[in-house]
Amino acid sequence: MPFAVLVTVVSAALSASPVPAAADPEPDRLVPKRTVREAPVDLPSAMARFWVAYSSGADPRKAAAILDALLRAEGTPSEPVRRAVRMLVAHAGGDQRRAWCERLDLLGVPVPPRHAAFLAAAFAASDQAFGLSRQTPVPTAQTAYAGHVPARMTDGDAATFYWSDGAPQPGTQFVLDLGRVRPVQGVAVAMGTADRPRDFLRSGVLEGSVDGVDWATVRQLPGLPTVTATLGPGSRDVRYLRLRATAGQRHWLAVREVSVRPGPTDAAGDGDPATAYRVTGGPVEVNLGVDQPLERIVVLADRGTRQGVPVQVRDEAGTWRTVGRLGGEYTDVAARGIVAGRVRVLFGPDSTGTAVREIVVRPAR
Structure with a gap:
């Protein structure tokens, strides 16, 4: 979910239940204006006001101070939220070193369930400020049959699968874009299904590329439904992986999952x-x-x-x-x-x- 949308959803959720005004037995005209006090701000409203200040580019320090006081009153469970607020204030002020130090102290800290949405939005905002992005691998293939789209090759669920709408021919390609150049140690491809065990690529090659133009062979396919390949002895930098048919066959192709084992770096x-x-x-x-x-x-x-x-x-x-x-x-x-x-x-x-x-x-x- 994009950060701007996440902030909007969080702000709406936090401000959805305003605190009703207390009944006043006396009309306002009997109370001198100078003695009328603003109603105290509750925690959801304070969070929503902080997000408005931060996301609009305004100085969020006043809203942060009010929010911090309310969080401090909650005690120890709200300490991660207080730190996240300080992190975002540092980002807003251009002090990225301080923001990173606050982020380090949040690594591995348990998240209070009631504040999970706030912290998720805070981490997304921090990622954006640091220029971080997490790419999802994108598979492409020839037209799929009956909704068995290429994305099912990389959804982490071996029960779903990509299914071609015809038999592969020489030169037919199935490409996985990792989103960036990555050091990869190994690749595994699981083909065929319980109902169609013979729907795997019999003659072909698994290849890797940095730019999608020049390709290097990772391994020749063994004619089996499960293919594993090691790019070692260390890691190999690749952005694209592809299965390429080198001969035609009668059976269609079903790919349950393509998994990549990245190198340590x-x-x-x-x-x-x-x-x-x-x-x-x-x-x-x-x-x-x-x-x-x-x-x-x-x-x-x-x-x-x-x-x-x-x-x-x-x-x-x-x-x-x-x-x-x-x-x-x-x-x-x-x-x-x-x-x-x-x-x-x-x-x-x-x-x-x-x-x-x-x-x-x-x-x-």
Whole structure:
């Protein structure tokens, strides 16, 4: 759900049940205007007002102070919400380092059920402020039969499946776009169904590509309904995976699931701050797929990360250039005017154990 829509839904839910005004036995004309006090703000209203201030770009500090006082009165269970409010205030004020420190303290903290919607919206807003995004793999294939669409190849449910509306012919392709270049260790493809066990690709090849133009063979299909492939011994950078038929067959094709096993460094570029890559004494690299002009490079790491570690880009000539150095748990490096296809943080043996949460590469606009 987009952040703006999520905030709207949360705000509406929080303000749906206003507190009724107390009955006043005396008409207002008998009460001097200077003694009339505003009705106290309840927690749902305070949350809704805070979201209005934050999402509109106004200064949210006053609304945050009112909300914080109400949350503090609730006691310990509301501490994660108070921290989330401080995180968003820091984002609004442009203090991204402070916002990241607050976010670190929220990792793994139990979420109070009654405040789950607020925290979900807060995390979505924080992701947006940091430039984080989580891509969902998108499969494409020839026309599907009776609603068995390609998306069923990657829905995580082996009971659903993609089903072609005809038998594959030589050159027929089934492509999975991972959304970005990812380090991949292994791939598994489950074909056929209980009712149609012979609907699998008999002659074909599993291939990988960074750009969707140049393809490399991952493995030849073994003529079995289940295919597994290791891209090792380490990981291989790919964005696209495809099954390509090399011969025709009589049976149609049913694909229950295509699953990808990412390499460890994928955690540093998956758009999810809850995951982390534990440095093993070598560089952490992000492959952009193609050379492109950059704007900024942001590195989000755990506390205790060593300062001064080089942040480098590989330019069009294939040369690694240092463009900045780590500043601890939060680093923001300007890279305007640089064209590069890869970014890395050049950790050495003395950095073993450091956790990198995300390397965010922002392309030039």
